[in-house]
Amino acid sequence: MGKKLIIILGFIAAVLAVILAVTPLSNLAVIPIIVAFVCGLLIIFMSKKDKTKTKSIQYIFLMVIIALALTIYKSIYYTSEVGDIEQLEQRDEENLEDSKELLEDIDIDEDL
Numbered sequence: 001m002g003k004k005l006i007i008i009l010g011f012i013a014a015v016l017a018v019i020l021a022v023t024p025l026s027n028l029a030v031i032p033i034i035v036a037f038v039c040g041l042l043i044i045f046m047s048k049k050d051k052t053k054t055k056s057i058q059y060i061f062l063m064v065i066i067a068l069a070l071t072i073y074k075s076i077y078y079t080s081e082v083g084d085i086e087q088l089e090q091r092d093e094e095n096l097e098d099s100k101e102l103l104e105d106i107d108i109d110e111d112l
Helices: 002-022 024-048 058-075 085-105
Strands: none
Touching: 002 024, 002 058, 024 058
16 A cells, blocks of 8 residues: 555656646746655665566656756756846836827727
């Protein structure tokens, strides 16, 4: 019973890690990666003690490696750029003025 529970927990953590690694929340994927890795290690030790082989270990570690690679890739190559607030406010004001001018130029016929 304990081995199955750890396998299920490992799969859930590994899948969650891959999902989080793909999303913009890739920094949060580290926690499920660690949980899945620890579960994989526990399954290895239990399998050696019971002298059984399970494919689930390979799948869990494969998903952990994929999630870890995606997380590292995103942390290296994707940097969040913080723009200048004054420029953003100025652009917003210019867009608002342009929108007002466009609305003033529109002729609305009231021939109802």
